Amino acid sequence: MVGRLNLSTAPAAWQGACPPGVSVLMLADEADNRGADIMSEINDGKQPTPPTGEAPPKSNRQTWSIVILVGLVIVLGAVAVWSARRERVSTEDANRDGRADSWLYYDAAGHPTKFEKDRNFDGKVDWRDIEVWDAAKSKARVVRTEVDSDFNGTFDTVITYNADGQMVKLERDANNDGRADIVSTYDQPNKPPKIMVDRNGTGQFEPATPAPAAAPRPATAAPAPPAKKKP
Numbered sequence: 001m002v003g004r005l006n007l008s009t010a011p012a013a014w015q016g017a018c019p020p021g022v023s024v025l026m027l028a029d030e031a032d033n034r035g036a037d038i039m040s041e042i043n044d045g046k047q048p049t050p051p052t053g054e055a056p057p058k059s060n061r062q063t064w065s066i067v068i069l070v071g072l073v074i075v076l077g078a079v080a081v082w083s084a085r086r087e088r089v090s091t092e093d094a095n096r097d098g099r100a101d102s103w104l105y106y107d108a109a110g111h112p113t114k115f116e117k118d119r120n121f122d123g124k125v126d127w128r129d130i131e132v133w134d135a136a137k138s139k140a141r142v143v144r145t146e147v148d149s150d151f152n153g154t155f156d157t158v159i160t161y162n163a164d165g166q167m168v169k170l171e172r173d174a175n176n177d178g179r180a181d182i183v184s185t186y187d188q189p190n191k192p193p194k195i196m197v198d199r200n201g202t203g204q205f206e207p208a209t210p211a212p213a214a215a216p217r218p219a220t221a222a223p224a225p226p227a228k229k230k231p
């Protein structure tokens with residue numbers, strides 16, 4: 001395809017590049033419709049338009065501005081999510097020594113999730129209640145209690161409660177080897193528990209006869225946790 005460029009109507013840049021009176025022949029492949037369009041636009045005195053879908057190149061400054069803006073949005077979003085999910089805690093100092101000795105944790109909705117207490121004021125938590133929110137009763141209930149009964153820094157007793165708040169299982173690590181060796185199961189209210197004992201630390205439990213004295217009911221034997229205040 002051959003076209004003749006009309007310099008009198010062509011864009012100024014084209015006119016300046018060619019001396020007056022010079023004809024310019026333009027060639028385009030027969031299959032190149034875009035080439036023909038460009039020649040037509042130039043002869044009409046127009047600037048060739050970019051092909052469809054081909055956006056004009058952005059400057060580096062524009063590109064960096066977009067990158068920085070997107071990064072800023074991501075950071076602000078992450079901070080908002082962290083702030084919404086972060087745990088809150090209220091503390092008490094029962095012995096007034098200037099150090100907290102009980103901690104009540106809340107989720108983002110203000111529902112208690114965990115209560116911890118340092119009962120002997122040695123700076124180490126030795127009582128922990130795990131709580132869940134009961135929406136039907138609009139209050140939290142304790143589902144599990146962990147106790148360091150001898151205050152040696154290791155939790156050795158785990159108590160599990162049912163939905164009514166009754167103790168259903170007590171697991172005790174009496175020899176401090178990190179594994180429960182006395183398991184008391186409270187299947188029926190007001191009935192003695194079923195007690196199983198691992199006497200030699202092998203993981204094999206057998207019925208306790210007679211019932212070992214090392215299976216107390218810490219929920220009643222231990223000091224009652226102080227009143228929990230909302231933050």
Ligand SMILES: [Ca+2]
Nearest residue numbers: 093097099101
């Ligand atoms: Ca204190």
Ligand SMILES: [Ca+2]
Nearest residue numbers: 118120124126
């Ligand atoms: Ca303690």
Ligand SMILES: [Ca+2]
Nearest residue numbers: 148150154156
């Ligand atoms: Ca202990």
